[in-house]
Amino acid sequence: MSNWRITGGNSLNGEIRVQGSKNAVLPIMAASIITGCETELINCPMLSDVEAAIEILRHLGCIVDRDADTIYIDSRPMTGTDIPHYLMREMRSSVIFLGAILARAHSAQISYPGGCELGARPVDLHLEALRTLGAQITEQGGELFCRDSGLRGGRINLAFPSVGATENVMLSACAAEGETVITNAAREPEIIDLQDYLIKLGARVSGAGTSTVVIGGFEPRKRVGHRVMTDRIVAATLLCSTACAGGNVSLKSVTPEHFETVTSALEQMGCEITRSSMGVSIRAGGALRAARPISTGPYPAFPTDAQPLLMAACLKAVGTTVFTENIFENRFRHAIEMRRLGADIDVVGRVAIIKGVERLSAARVTATDLRGGAALVAAALAAEGRTELFDSGHINRGYERLDRILNELGAEVELIEN
Ligand code: EPZ
Numbered sequence: 001m002s003n004w005r006i007t008g009g010n011s012l013n014g015e016i017r018v019q020g021s022k023n024a025v026l027p028i029m030a031a032s033i034i035t036g037c038e039t040e041l042i043n044c045p046m047l048s049d050v051e052a053a054i055e056i057l058r059h060l061g062c063i064v065d066r067d068a069d070t071i072y073i074d075s076r077p078m079t080g081t082d083i084p085h086y087l088m089r090e091m092r093s094s095v096i097f098l099g100a101i102l103a104r105a106h107s108a109q110i111s112y113p114g115g116c117e118l119g120a121r122p123v124d125l126h127l128e129a130l131r132t133l134g135a136q137i138t139e140q141g142g143e144l145f146c147r148d149s150g151l152r153g154g155r156i157n158l159a160f161p162s163v164g165a166t167e168n169v170m171l172s173a174c175a176a177e178g179e180t181v182i183t184n185a186a187r188e189p190e191i192i193d194l195q196d197y198l199i200k201l202g203a204r205v206s207g208a209g210t211s212t213v214v215i216g217g218f219e220p221r222k223r224v225g226h227r228v229m230t231d232r233i234v235a236a237t238l239l240c241s242t243a244c245a246g247g248n249v250s251l252k253s254v255t256p257e258h259f260e261t262v263t264s265a266l267e268q269m270g271c272e273i274t275r276s277s278m279g280v281s282i283r284a285g286g287a288l289r290a291a292r293p294i295s296t297g298p299y300p301a302f303p304t305d306a307q308p309l310l311m312a313a314c315l316k317a318v319g320t321t322v323f324t325e326n327i328f329e330n331r332f333r334h335a336i337e338m339r340r341l342g343a344d345i346d347v348v349g350r351v352a353i354i355k356g357v358e359r360l361s362a363a364r365v366t367a368t369d370l371r372g373g374a375a376l377v378a379a380a381l382a383a384e385g386r387t388e389l390f391d392s393g394h395i396n397r398g399y400e401r402l403d404r405i406l407n408e409l410g411a412e413v414e415l416i417e418n
Contacts, residue, residue: 004389004403006380007412008362011247011285014409016238018254019045019400020069021231024193027167028226029053029073030096031197033062034103034174035220036076039201043228044071045400048393052090056083056097078104085111085142091397092116095123096164098146099172102135106175108146112139117369117394118328125165129156133169133176153178153215161186161298166213167194173215174203182213188299189258193229200224232258234399235280236306237374239263241406243271243284243313245381249409250281261302265291265310269317290319290356296326308334308375315343315379317356325350334372337365341376341383359384367391370398377402381411 020043030053032039044050046069057064057073060080065072081101088094088111101108115121127137127144133156135148153176156169166186173180185191187209195208202221207213235254242249243266256263256275263273263280269291272283291314296304304327314321315338325331332352335345340363344355362385367373373395380387395402403413 001393001418002391003416003418004377004391005386005414005416006377006389007386008360008381008383010245010381010410010412012242012245012249012381012406012409012411013247015250015252016405016409017252018230018235018238020228021045021190021193022047022049022398023163023233024190025050025228026053026093027096027171027190027194028197028228029057029071030100031171031194031201032073033057033060033075033078033100034171035201035218036078037201037221038223039073039075040225041071041073041228042069042226043230044069045231047397047400049091049093049397052087052094055090056087056094059083059087060101081105081107082109083111088113092121093164095126096167098126098144099130099168099170102130102146102148102151103172103175106148106150110144112142112144117330117333119330125158125160125162126168129158129165129169130172132156133172133180135172151176153180155181155183158182158184161211163188163191166191170194170198170205170213170215174198174218176215179214179216183211185211185213186298187211189229189232189255197224197226200226230254233303233305233371235259236262236303237309237378237399238405239266239280239282240306240309240313241378241381242282243269243288244378245411246285247410248281248283250279252279254279256280259303259306261300262306262310265294265302266313268292269313288313288317290314290317290321290354293322293324295324304328304331305371307331308371309378311335311338311352311354312375312378314354315341315357315360316382319356321354323352323354325352333368334375337368337372337376338379340365341379341387343379361385362387364388364390367394370394374399374402377406377413381406
């Protein structure tokens with residue numbers, strides 16, 4: 001639990017190396033158990049969600065050590081096949097371990113992953129796909145009981161390009177007899193990073209980044225080293241924060257095309273964006289223009305995770321911006337808190353209409369979820385006075401010391417643990 005004190009008015013200037021990707025490292029940590037092997041992951045972010053995944057691996061019997069941004073996992077001693085409620089509750093995306101445990105042990109029991117602040121977060125697509133590969137799955141007392149007498153490859157057409165379901169199938173299909181073809185697969189860059197790891201582990205996987213992923217066999221290796229990709233949503237967060245505060249910030253070791261929809265929206269709003277093989281820079285100052293209508297969707301559409309962050313940059317822009325949130329049914333909760341800063345936002349169902357205002361003023365606000373919390377920090381940079389943000393731990397789930405990074409760039413952010 002912490003209170004953030006953000007004093008608005010300072011611009012952001014400087015160069016920052018962006019952390020490794022939360023949404024890439026988590027499925028790769030799950031993948032490290034599909035066969036008994038030693039994995040060394042570098043560029044791993046220091047996040048509470050990563051700590052939760054380490055706890056799950058240790059609970060399953062793996063040896064896990066961490067030294068700064070390097071995580072070493074030895075999954076050879078793994079004996080467990082269950083993830084208890086207290087660990088699932090820590091991180092609902094632990095459902096990604098289901099396919100990996102089945103691939104390794106052909107039996108798995110996890111506490112049913114509940115919803116979260118963003119919505120119900122069903123896992124029906126995961127379960128339907130695993131059943132197609134031969135898993136028998138029953139649910140009783142809030143627990144999912146899964147077993148298989150040998151997974152068989154098959155054709156899986158996802159009704160929606162779910163990131164987690166695509167990843168779960170990729171992991172379980174490594175242990176399946178015969179080829180598995182996933183159509184309407186998620187195309188996010190994190191899926192490509194997972195494929196890169198699986199290929200190093202000895203799996204024959206191809207097509208990640210397209211709508212058709214093929215998994216056709218597995219000759220397990222004993223040792224794998226992998227560098228986790230950079231976090232594209234943290235990169236988008238720092239760009240949007242600079243758009244809010246003004247300034248000139250360069251992000252190192254990021255891949256511009258991974259968040260092109262965000263940078264092109266910022267450019268259209270009047271920010272100057274420079275892209276190179278080394279990274280991305282942004283220069284922003286003065287009032288921005290409102291963005292064109294933003295509609296979130298599966299990659300390569302505008303990422304839902306960046307929606308709150310670009311909204312923060314629109315609060316003082318000249319004109320009206322319309323956001324449509326097509327991924328999660330409850331992802332505008334941050335708008336209520338932004339109104340406390342003086343924003344003019346109307347939310348009607350999955351549409352939020354932002355009319356730019358002259359000024360924002362400090363207020364007491366509460367982080368509603370991971371990206372909503374980061375968006376409130378960004379908005380507070382553009383507010384007059386000192387904003388108090390109460391965070392019950394959301395921001396640390398996905399951001400490695402965001403306060404320290406913003407202060408290095410010239411912000412005045414104080415974290416009061418309570
Ligand atoms: C991943 O969640 C990310 N999390 C999310 O990031 C991200 O917002 C999301 O993908 C979309 O890009 C991780 O990678 C750990 P989905 P995931 O399955 O896999 C529906 C963050 O801020 N759906 O693509 O859970 C679901 O309800 C987090 O870092 C079903 O209906 O996302 C949602 O509406 C937040 N049935 C949509 O699909 C299912 O079985 C997208 O879900 C699965 C999903």
